[in-house]
Amino acid sequence: MSNSIKNIRIKDIAQMAGVSEGTVDRVLHNRGNVSLVAQAKVNSVLTKIHYKPNVLARSLGKVRNLKISVIIPEYRFDPYWGEVKFGIAQAQDEWNQYGVTIEPFYYLHDGNLSLEQVAKEALKARPNGMVLAPIFYPQAMTVIASLHEMKIPYVLFNTNIPESKPLSFIGQDLRKSGRLAGQLMGLDHKENDELVVMHIGESVKDSIYLMEKENGFKEFYNKERHPFKITSLNIDASEKSLSEAIVRLVKNKNIKGLFVTTSKSVATVASILLKNSRTDIRLIGYDMLKENLKYLKKGVISFLINQNPKRQAFVGISHMANHLLFKKNVPHTDLFPLEVIMQENIDSYVSSGIH
Amino acid sequence: MSNSIKNIRIKDIAQMAGVSEGTVDRVLHNRGNVSLVAQAKVNSVLTKIHYKPNVLARSLGKVRNLKISVIIPEYRFDPYWGEVKFGIAQAQDEWNQYGVTIEPFYYLHDGNLSLEQVAKEALKARPNGMVLAPIFYPQAMTVIASLHEMKIPYVLFNTNIPESKPLSFIGQDLRKSGRLAGQLMGLDHKENDELVVMHIGESVKDSIYLMEKENGFKEFYNKERHPFKITSLNIDASEKSLSEAIVRLVKNKNIKGLFVTTSKSVATVASILLKNSRTDIRLIGYDMLKENLKYLKKGVISFLINQNPKRQAFVGISHMANHLLFKKNVPHTDLFPLEVIMQENIDSYVSSGIH
DNA sequence: TTGGGATTTGTGTCCGCACACAGTTAAATT
């Protein structure tokens, strides 16, 4: 019965309208050069039927070698970006077969591998689209200006720059993620506990976005009116100052909770807690980095909030590819869920590939 | 520079091997009728290069109107299956444009709308593949037998039947999900607390799989050697007996935690807890059903474990479609992560579409 | 009325793969 629901093709429309395929094509893509009569004939058919172009056929005859440049911070110094790189690799796997080439670039804070320099290099190859993790605001802005100028569409992920107009932004609501950390911290609260929010790493000074997490965290406690003392701390990532600072912290017996806003350093904190037998302190951090998982399994880290860096990269690239290749509409913002990782669900997250 | 990374096509292989495209095609699909010499020539090229067929071109000339039947329990009596239905709708949206038709069917426990009857109906249309939620074991087995006989590939989701050999299974590890509930329950434990595992609903008698959750829950406490008293309870879903049973339960002041294994009934439990001012009881349930979210927001439900029914259906259908249309390899089992939903991350889950 | 430019329309080709079918060659039979 519902057997031969022959899909309507351009050919069919042409026949129905009594014009040639070329004319239908011109109307569909409003390329102009169509007489009002023909236009009317085609349009009257188009309103009657619901034409769905065959995506496969459309992109088959497409310009091969679409090129997407991906720019992220150098991954060798931070396993977080290592995860992102995995996501890029998966995207390459997925999209190469459609003739889409994905070229990754890596930047440092400054010098001749700064974001600006690297982006300039990337743009030389005249990519059809760009996917960018813009963690340094001012540099990012000049890159984005170039992109606008060259009319290259771009997707941002990880960090948003709302005032630019990206095709799409992929990331999380950082304030809400701070609030979530707050709730997780409070699950076994006691009245006179002291909680500390820690921002660790050299990027702190440039990364206003970390403050969002802190604000969210505090917001949670304001709302709930919990009588906690909350302080915050900025520490450089340099080995010595970091461990010294933590050791000092740990000596304070009132401190019962630490919330580390940067994903990489929470493992270091955990190791120091362990050495100083302060595993009574509830430690909350970000992301399923290898070291983090180790301490989560041991119970030193209580919770991790998963930002899903791998998937962020994958989805970002996919949005761009879908836009370029299939002309699909992509969401303006794609905010990932705030995933709570704890001992009893680590495995389920590790084993499930990209989710 | 890296400009024309021309993808290797059958044509190119033919040229490299010094044979015709037809021969390459015969080797690739081992259709036979190829001389050993030609075979060798082609194979030597194939080992050197990594041939990736263009999925688009392959499926372009494909049989249009692939048909996939989806069979799930009647959704009007259980919002869980309502969620699943949303997933089906999304899959239709996604795959219709590729010429794949998705036909849903709904079954009840028995009668002329039993799984067997409905499946018989579905099979009349000779679908190219089937996606099935087999919650009643014996009936499901006869359906699966038919599928094997008719050589129709099938994907199972929600409930696994490992001894059948589905193309793919999509779901969660229920034992681990029980363990997770255990950990969530224990976050603010006290020594002499009593915990209750509740199985609610008429399907309990047929659904051995609910026991997995209970076992996982108990397993967690065994391992941790927590001194909790854990009891379990099977209750019919009939209005009266349910509320009576819960009211009775609630009178016991030692009870500090309830773990409801069926997603739909936890809201009822929550409403009764609220009426009887026993919100001190930690309540854990499953899934982001509308009613459940209401009580989670109010704080009556502490945690929900998300089984992601919508996505389970979507992914199940997509696996089948990828298999039929693109000949893609699909994972033998696709176990979803065990997502923890709590007040401060509800929104992030609700707003992010299908993840 | 005709020429010439502008506008409109139709046809053909390519994209990469799958598969049917015709064509070629070699071996086997008479």
Next chain:
DNA sequence: AATTTAACTGTGTGCGGACACAAATCCCAA
């Protein structure tokens, strides 16, 4: 040696859409 049979190989076409280019039509001025 002629002919059948089998084994192998190459060519051609279609899938649906995009786009280039050729062909057809129109309009207006000379």
